[in-house]
Amino acid sequence: MGPSPSFAWRLQDFLAHPIRLGIIVALLVGIPTSILLVDELRVGALGSTEGRIAVLLLLLATGGTVGLISGQLLQALRRQAFTDSLTGLYNRRFMDAQLGLLDSRAGRYGRNYSVLVFDIDGLKQVNDTHGHDVGDIALRRFATILTDALRRSDVAIRTGGDEFVAVLPETPCADARIIFDRIRARVFALRETDPRLTIGVSAGAVGWRSGRSLEKLVKDADTLLLSAKRAGKDRLETEPVPA
Structure with missing residues (x-):
């Protein structure tokens, strides 16, 4: 018997998360008698020999089918797991899995960064008036505007619905307004x-400070975003500059 129809999805999900020693792979592939012990396989190891061996073991666990998985396919699976299908931007899974590295770099080297959380005003009205196909066009156009306004070192993420996040390494919060004004004009x-x-x-914008994680930054920026919406929309709210 070959792999189950949902194996590709399960493999993608497997590759997108850290795997701890003692994980029962049967829970992922649906075969209760198959148990594999995998020592912390991470996305960054997918191109390594260990990553390929782990994938082959998974194939064996799904029914004895041995397949040859190329590095290109592994990269494609990773890209699919971390990419928003509508806009082509990174998704929340990527933010949760990868961007915590910024916290350690900021704390170790003093490299500050800023976070902008965006919400598209009026998207519901566009959907209600013209249909969700036009709403999807608006989302894709905004994603393009966001990407074009950022540097190559910045990261643009669609976290869901009409909300987006931009992470700006080596950027103080004061400079976030310049970026927002550029995006606002193009929108x-x-x-x-x-x-x-x-x-x-x-949008709401906050800057990193010692002891402040990316998760906390996003929450604080989201709170400021809500303030911007309550104040009339079409604006940026930033936190006060610390004394």
Whole structure:
């Protein structure tokens, strides 16, 4: 018997998360008699010999089928696991799995960074008036604007719905306003090329401080985003500069 139909999805999910010693692979592949002990396989090891061996063991566990998995396929699986299918940006899974590295780098080397959390104003009205297909166009256009406004070292993420996050390494919070103003102007200009895209953008911005994790930064920026929405939308709220 070959692999189950949902094996590809389960393999993708397996590759996207750290695996601790003693994980019962049967829970992932649906075969209660198959147990593999894997010592902390991480996404970063997918191109390694250990990563390939672990994948082959998984194939064996699904019914004795031995397959040859190339490095390109492993990279494709990783990219699919970490990419938002609508916009092509990174997704929340990527943020949760990878960007914690910024915390250790910031703490060790004093390399600060800022976080912007965006919400698209008026997207619900676009969906209600023109349909979700046009709403999807608005989301993709915003993703393009966001990517174009950022540097190559910055990271753009769609965390879900109409909310996006930008992580800006080596950037103080004061500079986040320059980026926001650039994005806001380009979003407003969308209606000139497509009158259906009557959207705006609100955001909250915070900067890293010692002892402040990425998770806390995102939560604080989201709180400021809510303040921007309550204050009339189409604006950026930032935290006070510490004395």
